[in-house]
Amino acid sequence: MINATLKELSRHLTSGEVTSVELATQYLDRIKALNPALNAFITIDGEKTLEEARAADAARAAGEAGPLTGVPLAYKDIFCQEGWKTSCGSRMLDNFVAPYSAHVVERCRAAGMVTLGRTNMDEFAMGSSNENSYYGPVKNPWDFNAIPGGSSGGSAVAVAARLAPAALGTDTGGSIRQPASHCGVTGIKPTYGTVSRYGMVAFASSLDQGGPMAQTAEDCALLLNVIAGFDSRDSTSLERAPEDYTRSLEQPLTGLKVGLPREYFAEGLSEDVAQVVQSAIDTLRQLGAEVVEVSLPNTRLSIPAYYVIAPAEASSNLSRYDGVRYGHRAAEYSDLVDMYERTRAEGFGDEVKRRILVGTYVLSHGYYDAYYLKAQKIRRLIADDFRKAFERCDVILGPVAPTAAFDIGQLADDPVQMYLSDIYTLSINLAGLPGMSVPAGFAGNGRPVGLQIVGNYFSEAKMLNVAHQFQLATDWHARRPVL
Amino acid sequence: MSLTHQDVARIARLARIAVTEDEIAATSEKLNGIFGLIEEMQAVNTDGIEPMAHPQDVFLRLREDAVTEPNRREAFQSVAPQVEKGLFLVPKVIE
């Protein structure tokens, strides 16, 4: 049962083959056994989980069950959840028990899904390796020497190691797609504004978007049906009619126009990742897709633009952590300013501090035009690149990252190299487009490699269709690490 | 461009993050690496390009003026470092 998809679990629960309590217990046992080595979860609370599972079973007995009632789910520790510690991977919030729940948590709970726990992450979602967590690095279940990717590394590992059938993550510059790729799971970052940011601890407000991570595209579609939708508490949440993201899954890919951006297959892409992506493209071609070359000329500029905009927004978003109303406060201080400075120096890790400093600098007097405004103009150029490309194709395909997962510690002291590895994911966030990662094979060192699918705005159903058809034709998504 | 130690000390102060002399040196080096990357932007001509603040070109929704939030002081202050008589306490503020 531990290897079942959401779809299968839903069927087993409906048929009475298993109860929600039994299911939750299986997963809790597995977490207990494997989490000490993997470090995928920050918080586990078996009693709470079982309480939710009992309620789900009761709802089912009362005939009030929906398709996902009783199905377990793990949340990245960035989504506030009432009564649960919501740390965001930071010492700053190590003692923070949220007094309210994020919109997506409310939605999942209302659907009857059972909370398995809260997954590890790079502190405040800043990182591509999950080494920046106050709670220690997360291990890649395929290779304990490898990073799992970040920032939603705990969620990716939970799904890959079957500690949870699915998990929620967030993606500001690739934080769902890159760990999904490195761990061999499926994840989708929806169009900006599709999933409410209410109750999701902010990193960079104009880029952050929550999304599902699961074994299959079909499961992602089912979860997206639950978490997507308008929320008046988020001013950037879009008012659109609800859609069924599973509606196009079964469509054949005949005539699908697939765009390959020249710049994604240029220098910097490792040979083995290029091969995996190429063979995935061949598979899609066999399924009836037509391949066209497109160009995203400003791809390289997404790195500087992102590393100005995201830190700028973050530097302001993280000012609220001041030791006054909640969270960490330094034990010793001489006056107010000293209290602020020590609290923040102690509460934040190195990467978070670096980004706050970069953001503070680019917004400071005399530099705004040269950095922030310039980056926003480049952001427009990048969005325009995609607009032009989508005139010629339905979806864009490419790698998620230049290489498979690198070793833990390999880039830990080299932020520039770490940032450069985000080159294929950042521009999607800058443009606000939906993007996903689908397991597509393995690198020479045996570590998983994902295929990135980028769609036009609001084309999640089409992307999931492509991914689902690919998964019907391949079994990369069903491979699992030996643990 | 290159950030001096004074620049780093100034922005750390603005950001209210305490940094030691040693940290300033190490941080300066890393920040200069990052700014080396960022400076690539300057080579691009962006004259006449409208800055993009947001992915969607839509306007703000406005809510009706109504009181909808109940008093949840007890729940909110249960996670506060220091409160007394309903107030959050901070080191003395001098105006």
Add this chain to the structure above:
Amino acid sequence: MKWEVVIGLEVHVQLNTVSKIFSGASTAFGAEPNTQASAVELAFPGVLPVMNRAVVEKAIRLGLALDATINRKNVFARKNYFYPDLPKGYQISQMEQPIVEHGRLAIQVGEAEKVIRVTRAHMEEDAGKSLHEDFHGMTGIDLNRAGTPLLEVVSEPDMRSPEEAVAYARALHTLVTWLGICDGNMQEGSFRVDANVSVRPFGQAEFGTRREIKNLNSFRFLEQAIKYEIQWQIDTLEDGGRIQQATVLFDPDTGETRMMRSKEDAHDYRYFPDPDLLPVHISEAQIEAVRAAMPELPDAMKNRFVALFGVSAYDAALLTTSRATAMFFEAVASASGQGKLAANWVNGEIAARLNREGKDIAECPISAERLTGLIVRIADNTLSSKLAKQVFDALWESDLSADAIIERDGLKQVSDTGAIEKMVEEAIAANPKAVEEFRAGKEKALNALAGQVMKASKGKANPAQVQEILRNKLAG
């Protein structure tokens, strides 16, 4: 040297919405600390601002009243700085393109009228309050006020005296309460004034260095603070010193201004557009809807009172210092058809009594209807001015109408010719000496006789009629 004073004001006008600018928390004044601070005002992780429509509408109202430009696209910016009463570490405000720009407001100082240019008015959120009573050497923070909507109204440095500054502040206060966008309660901080003050030698084109006096919450303090500050600056300059740009606080106890503890980095606010909020778009239709619902403005009403009711410009200006007073006056003037009388009573007895009792026109014990009853009886000669005063006092103390008081106290002026003739005849008969003197040409003797008649009538005889009948009888 002769010095010229230059003053510009920045006024923080709290808008009288029921909920906060970015959340549904209440804005009611005086609640227990932090009971009206929602997760948004407390800046909890992950919560987001959602804009209150009424704030935009009230800002448009002010913009139209100031004859200003209303910007159609409004961007909110974050003003970043650390302070315990600012939980997010930034204030959501407007930087470029404030909602209101290029307005004007007429002020009256004595007989002179002057127009003060209003540079801008922008929407922003208020901060919380720091309570400095001693909590073991610590400061207490109450965030109930945080997130209360403000319009920051900035004038050009157009004022040249403390009197002009006060007149401008008063005119703006009248306007925002008149428009119904602010309760105007200065003690509660609903209308707070910062004054930028500088001096320069007469004839010099450049402005002197200014100092900003923060947070003045009464017109009296505003005047005192500016006067003190001007003198201090002049003394400093005449002693050969220089003025440093600074922010100062006014201490009402000493009557002096003093420098605030300087914040060395206070001026690097790192403004940038708030990514949690999209631009606010204001449509023509929205502006027209606000315009259609606008009350008549003080200036227009003043002019109308002069034209329609024949009151003096001075009286009309007094009558339009508050909308409630103007409405009260207009009700009385229209119902009685006696504009001048109504103005005299509203600006005279009513204003004096209210002032003495520390009351507002809204609390006036005499309704417009009851005052009309009095004025009608003055106009139709039922009451002499002396009797009218008596009736007014009675109106103040009771709920009765003027007519009921006249009836009850028998205060009716006697205008019945027969009755007066009878009293005149009696007076003539009783005072042969005075009659003789009058007939001998001593005009003054008539007054003595009239006095006798008035006495006999217990003051109720119509004095003009008494005079006329006396003359007729004595001539006959």
